Amino acid sequence: MNALTLAEAETPLERARSGDHDAFAELVERHEGMVFSIALHFFDDRARAEEIAQDVFLQLYRSMGEIETDAHLLFWLRQVTSRRCIDGVRRARMRLVSFEDIGEVPAKTHAADPLLDRKLQKLIAGLPDHQRIIVTLRYQEDLDPSEICGIVGMPVNTVKSHLHRALVALRKKLGDH
Amino acid sequence: MRKFAILIFLAALAAPLHAQRLNLDFPSIAERASESTDVTLDGPMLRLAAKFLDKSDHDEQQARDIIKSLTGIYVHSYEFEHEGEYDRSVVEKVRAQLGPSWKSMVTVRSRVKENVDIYLDMRGENIAGLLVIDAEPRELTLVNLVGPIDLDRLASLEGEFGIPHFSKGEREKDKEKERKHE
Amino acid sequence: MHLEDNLKRALARQSAPDGFAERVMNAVNAVSAEARPSPGASRHPLPEGEGRGIRRGWRAIAAGLVLTAVAGGWAAEKAIERREGERAREEVLVALHIASAKVRVAQQHVHEIGSH
Numbered sequence: 001m002n003a004l005t006l007a008e009a010e011t012p013l014e015r016a017r018s019g020d021h022d023a024f025a026e027l028v029e030r031h032e033g034m035v036f037s038i039a040l041h042f043f044d045d046r047a048r049a050e051e052i053a054q055d056v057f058l059q060l061y062r063s064m065g066e067i068e069t070d071a072h073l074l075f076w077l078r079q080v081t082s083r084r085c086i087d088g089v090r091r092a093r094m095r096l097v098s099f100e101d102i103g104e105v106p107a108k109t110h111a112a113d114p115l116l117d118r119k120l121q122k123l124i125a126g127l128p129d130h131q132r133i134i135v136t137l138r139y140q141e142d143l144d145p146s147e148i149c150g151i152v153g154m155p156v157n158t159v160k161s162h163l164h165r166a167l168v169a170l171r172k173k174l175g176d177h
Numbered sequence: 178m179r180k181f182a183i184l185i186f187l188a189a190l191a192a193p194l195h196a197q198r199l200n201l202d203f204p205s206i207a208e209r210a211s212e213s214t215d216v217t218l219d220g221p222m223l224r225l226a227a228k229f230l231d232k233s234d235h236d237e238q239q240a241r242d243i244i245k246s247l248t249g250i251y252v253h254s255y256e257f258e259h260e261g262e263y264d265r266s267v268v269e270k271v272r273a274q275l276g277p278s279w280k281s282m283v284t285v286r287s288r289v290k291e292n293v294d295i296y297l298d299m300r301g302e303n304i305a306g307l308l309v310i311d312a313e314p315r316e317l318t319l320v321n322l323v324g325p326i327d328l329d330r331l332a333s334l335e336g337e338f339g340i341p342h343f344s345k346g347e348r349e350k351d352k353e354k355e356r357k358h359e
Numbered sequence: 360m361h362l363e364d365n366l367k368r369a370l371a372r373q374s375a376p377d378g379f380a381e382r383v384m385n386a387v388n389a390v391s392a393e394a395r396p397s398p399g400a401s402r403h404p405l406p407e408g409e410g411r412g413i414r415r416g417w418r419a420i421a422a423g424l425v426l427t428a429v430a431g432g433w434a435a436e437k438a439i440e441r442r443e444g445e446r447a448r449e450e451v452l453v454a455l456h457i458a459s460a461k462v463r464v465a466q467q468h469v470h471e472i473g474s475h
Contacts, residue, residue, distance in 0.1 A: 021384065021387065021388070021391075024384075024387065025380055025383075025384050028379075028380045028383050028384065029380045032375035032379050032380055032383075033372045033373065033374055033375055034372055035375075036373065036374075036375040036376075036379065037370075037371075037372040037373045040373060041370050045449060046376065046445050046448070046449065047441075047442050047445030047446050047449070050375070050376055050379065050445070051442070053375065053379070054379075054382065054383055054386060057383045057387075058383070058386055058387065058390065061387045061390065061391075062390070116365060116369070117365075117368060117369040118369075120365055120366060120369035120370075121369050121370075124366075124369070124370070135366065135370070136370060138366075139363070139366040139367045139369075139370040140370040140371070140372060142367075167362065167363075170362060170366070171362055174362065214453065214457070216450045216451075216453060216454040218447060218450055218451065218454070222443075222447045223447070223451070225440070225443060225444045225447050226444065226447035226448045226450070226451045228444055229441075229444040229445055229447065229448035230448055230451070236452075237448075237452070240451055240452060240455050243455065244451055244455075250450075250451065250454045250455075252453070252454040252457050252458070254457055282465075283465040283466075285464065285465050293461060293464050293465045295461075295462065295465050307458075309458060309461045309462065309465075311461045311464070318457060318461060320454070320457060320458045320461060322458065
């Protein structure tokens with residue numbers, strides 16, 4: 001085995017693909033925050049987010065053979081988490097706070113207002129399913145509509161339209177014209 | 178028979194020492210509601226919840242401190258499609274359960290909006306329970322916190338939720354705290 | 360502040376709960392143990408005279424299964440407790456949020472009366 005092949009074989013992804021559990025654990029630790037946060041921002045429910053995240057990583061374990069590169073792994077995790085969120089919402093229990101329940105929030109806000117963060121999270125949790133996952137991928141993962149469309153399996157213009165409608169709805173609720 | 182009488186006497190003596198849990202469960206109201214939120218957490222569930230509240234999050238730490246001394250949290254909140262869709266006599270049914278130790282702290286009456294009543298279960302100097310009744314035309318919320326409640330902590334939690342503090346003195350104290358943090 | 364900046368802050372990545380990776384790895388280990396062929400599951404018959412060895416083998420498998428069941432039961436119980444704990448936590452936050460919002464309404468009214 002030459003030096004290059006050895007170096008390649010030493011990446012956690014390669015080792016995980018060949019059945020190394022420690023390497024797989026390393027991948028879980030590296031990406032758990034991203035997967036958990038997508039589900040958390042979608043459901044606004046920590047227990048449910050953890051359940052979804054666990055399922056995603058179990059599915060990853062079973063599908064390790066399909067993962068080709070680190071970039072592919074990232075794409076795969078975002079896609080599977082998004083799909084599981086959308087599928088899981090059908091079984092979701094009734095949301096405790098509906099979109100209309102959130103009171104008006106003043107437009108002028110402090111730079112790090114935890115109350116505003118919480119209100120925004122609840123407002124996002126009240127958006128329609130596709131808008132919710134698109135907003136999460138756009139602002140949590142900082143992805144462009146052209147990147148999001150591949151993850152959610154929609155034309156880029158549909159993604160843009162969902163994003164636009166979500167922002168209009170959030171602005172309306174926040175009085176941020 | 179004598180032993181039985183003594184037991185009853187002791188039980189009667191002991192009863193006032195325990196905070197009172199009120200019955201806020203009205204299934205007929207829940208059936209008519211378009212949205213409902215029911216939270217029923219007794220002592221063991223509160224202890225379990227406390228373990229899962231994030232100590233590094235200020236709000237959650239405050240919540241943890243509040244529930245530490247509580248033995249129950251009961252919240253029933255109902256929303257209705259139309260005005261007058263719930264039987265207002267339930268409010269009286271809740272009030273009827275209040276013993277002599279319960280004192281009315283605040284009563285807000287509004288013709289068009291909310292009617293809020295806050296009662297405290299006072300055992301001497303100590304607060305042993307809290308009841309909030311918010312009866313609005315399309316919403317009914319009943320909150321019962323059972324156990325010693327530190328109102329300062331509750332007020333500081335409200336401050337953290339962006340709720341203004343009550344007294345001028347309290348506001349001044351908070352401004353002083355903010356200055357220290359800066 | 361611009362809505363998009365607020366959204367980025369509100370939707371910032373959060374840490375997974377403590378011990379998350381460990382729980383995933385426990386589940387992964389359970390899955391890979393299931394997938395691994397059991398030593399007693401050989402399709403080839405063993406020669407005569409090895410009965411005692413087979414019985415010993417079966418005892419070992421049975422003991423392993425009992426241990427796995429006990430460990431699995433314990434892990435399942437812990438998972439249920441954790442799920443209930445997270446749910447209780449959410450409910451506490453909702454309940455206190457509702458309670459404080461209602462107290463605020465009353466306080467605001469009293470404050471308005473006091474300022475007149």
